[in-house]
Amino acid sequence: MTKKLVAFAAVLLLSAAPAIAAEWPSFKSIDTDGNGQIDSVEWRKNSANLKIEQVPTFEAMDANSTNSVDEDEWAAAEKLSQSYAARCREASSSWCKDAK
Template structure:
């Protein structure tokens, strides 16, 4: 639970811009060697494919700290970032640059 909260905090901290779920590439696009895990090097080389201003931190996505992001961790990060975006759009406070 603590790791999930830390991951959420890291994603929110690093997600100063609005991220759109459609901008997330398929897991396979970043898993260039096809082993079922996005390692840190693959992520760094292909993070530009996310097409969002502030990409999630690799360590925050790697919930089990095995130095790789599997498909479940990838989907969780995408869902969390998308959720943050929805909350940002609804915000009236200054924490979100796109607030009403």
């Protein structure tokens, strides 16, 4: 799980574009079949419609490699995305395009 979260963080950091935390979608809006899991098909169908700048990869969110994302994994991805956006706003160096 740690490797996937680190990979997700690296993608966000290297992209130099902050995620928009206020528009992070609800889990249920992506879990269209309502089974409590987001599978790769649901993700492919819905990820293009997300209103966040940096959409994580399905693999980065699937921390336990079960080919599905549960609500805990979704919450972890959201938290990481929001943390990145907050850190970006506070940045004083060039790693973030919105740095002071």
